[in-house]
Amino acid sequence: MKVVHTSDWHLGQQFYEHNRYEEHQAFLNWLAKELVEVDADLLVVSGDIxxxxxxxxxAEQQLYAFIKHVKVVSPHLHIVIIAGNHDSANRIETAKPLLQQFDTHVVGKYDKHAPEEVVKLINTRCGAVQVVAMPFLRSADMAQVDGDESGYALAVQQAYQSAYEQISDKSLPVITLGHLHAKGGDISTDSERNITIGGFDSIHADVFGDTPDYVALGHLHKAQKVANNEAIRYSGTPFPMSFSERNYKHQILLIEFSGKQVREVTPRFVPRHKQVILLPEKGGATLDELCQNIEGLELPTDEEVPKxxxxxxxxxxETDSQFRHKIEQALAGKRVHFCGIERVSQVTDNEDTPLFEDLSKVNDLAPLTLLELAYKEQIDKESALPQELQACLETVLVALNEQGEL
Incomplete structure (x- = not known):
């Protein structure tokens, strides 16, 4: 049996106000061809569709058109999709009856009173497989969560255990899906959002237990193994979600099973549809240097090649008050999608890591950090933030996320 693991498509995203529809469609077209080429039996998508x-x-039309097309070119293919923290659980669930007609199973939410709903028995041409399609877990979805890290991790573990208990045939291979931040995973702070306060969504790989034969994770944008385990993986995003991800090796993963045994995991690298250029690569540059670098850019002249x-x-x-005008002049006629300017200052002469003086970075401040600062400033500088206030903040953040305001 051949399984393809992917995640974090982020359909509908704009890149610094530039529409990415064409870029997303290029990936979906490539993925459809890859599924045919590897002769896949099952496609799993681990959240953040x-x-x-x-x-x-x-964006919704892109997803549905892809599913319809891929079932034409790979009629034996089955698909399982879970909701991530960027997705609306209700929106994902709404399409369930329609997508079932295309051998596609979608799970938007976990119901602690009906854990069997996240367990899908998929009958592929190479045999049956049990898929534990666990979507992004919010505190409200699980059993009582204590106000600390271990409490959240225990609740996640209990959710998975409750799902495993619904598996009737233990002889079948088990693939577990998840959308979370596993401890030790490399995170792209520019584009990955943690909305569970206190960092409690960073949990140890032990929560998945011994039941799954392969764990297909989403949320972290860099393809990587978890706990150095070949069978617990993030597939990563299929394209850069920020400039910090410009050097990622974007990929999907092909997992080949022999019975319950994972025989091989092979990355299939996604071609870069649009290049991502940061000038300079490290640190900052003077205005004259930037203008020279822009002039020296080797850009595609063919109109068919994406900018x-x-x-x-x-x-x-840099003190030149005309810097924006001079940069605009240097960019005139250049076939690029311009994504703005960062003001950069070095901490020391030997420091490679710059400090960004960019107002957009305000978005990176964690809501919990802001609440803690406000509490100490306005209420009590000596005491820790009460758990009740943390819980209220989490409720607000989850509600905003559902409404698409985050």
């Missing part, structure tokens, strides 16, 4: 809880209609994304890093101590 969409970029927001209220995606544009074009690359370009973002510039200007030294923070």
């Amino acid at each position: 969409y970029h927001t809880a209220t995606p544009p209609a074009t 690359p994304y370009l973002r510039l890093r200007l030294n923070a101590n």
Whole structure:
């Protein structure tokens, strides 16, 4: 049996205000061909199908058109999709009756009173497989969560255990899906969002237990193994979600089973549809240096080749008040999607890591950190933030996420 693992498509996302529809469609077209080439039996998508809880209609149409097309070119293929933290659980669930006609199973939410609903028995041409399709877990979805890290991890573990108890035939291979931050995983802070407060969504790989033969994870954008385990993996995003991800090796994963045994896991690298350019690669540059670098860019002249994304890093101590005008002049006639300018200052002469003086970085501040600062400033500088306030913040964040406001 051949299984393809992918995640974090983020359909509907705009990249610095540039529409990515064409880029997303290029990936979906490539994926359909890959599924045929590897002769896949099962496709699992581990969350964040969409970029927001209220995606544009074009993004939903892309997903449904892909499923319809792939069932034509690979009629034996089965598909399992779970909701991620960017997705609306209700929106994902709404399409369930329709998608079942295309051998596609979608799970938007986990009901602690009906754990059997996340367990899917898939009958492929190579035999049956049990898929534990666990979507992104919010505290409200699970049993009582204590106000600490171990409490959240225990609740997640109990959710998985409750699902495993619904598996009737233990002789079949088990594939477990999840959308979460496993401890030790490399995170892209520019584009990955943690909405469970306190960092409690970072949990140990032990929560998956010994039942699954392969764990297909989503949420972290870099393809990687978890706990150095070949059978617990993030597939990562199929394209960069930020400039910090420009050097990622974007891929899908092909998992080949022999019975319950994972025989081999092979990355299938996704071709880069649009290049992502950061000038300079490290640190900042003077205005003159930036203009020279722009002039020296080797850009595609063929109108059929997509324009690359370009973002510039200007030294923070640059004093020329005409810098924007001069950069615009340097960019005139260049076939690029311009993604703005970052003001950069070095901590020390030997420091490679820049500090970004960019107002957009305010979005990176954790809501819990802001609440803690406000509490100490306005209420009690000596005491820790009460658990009740943390719980209230989590409720608000979850509600905003469902409404697409985060």
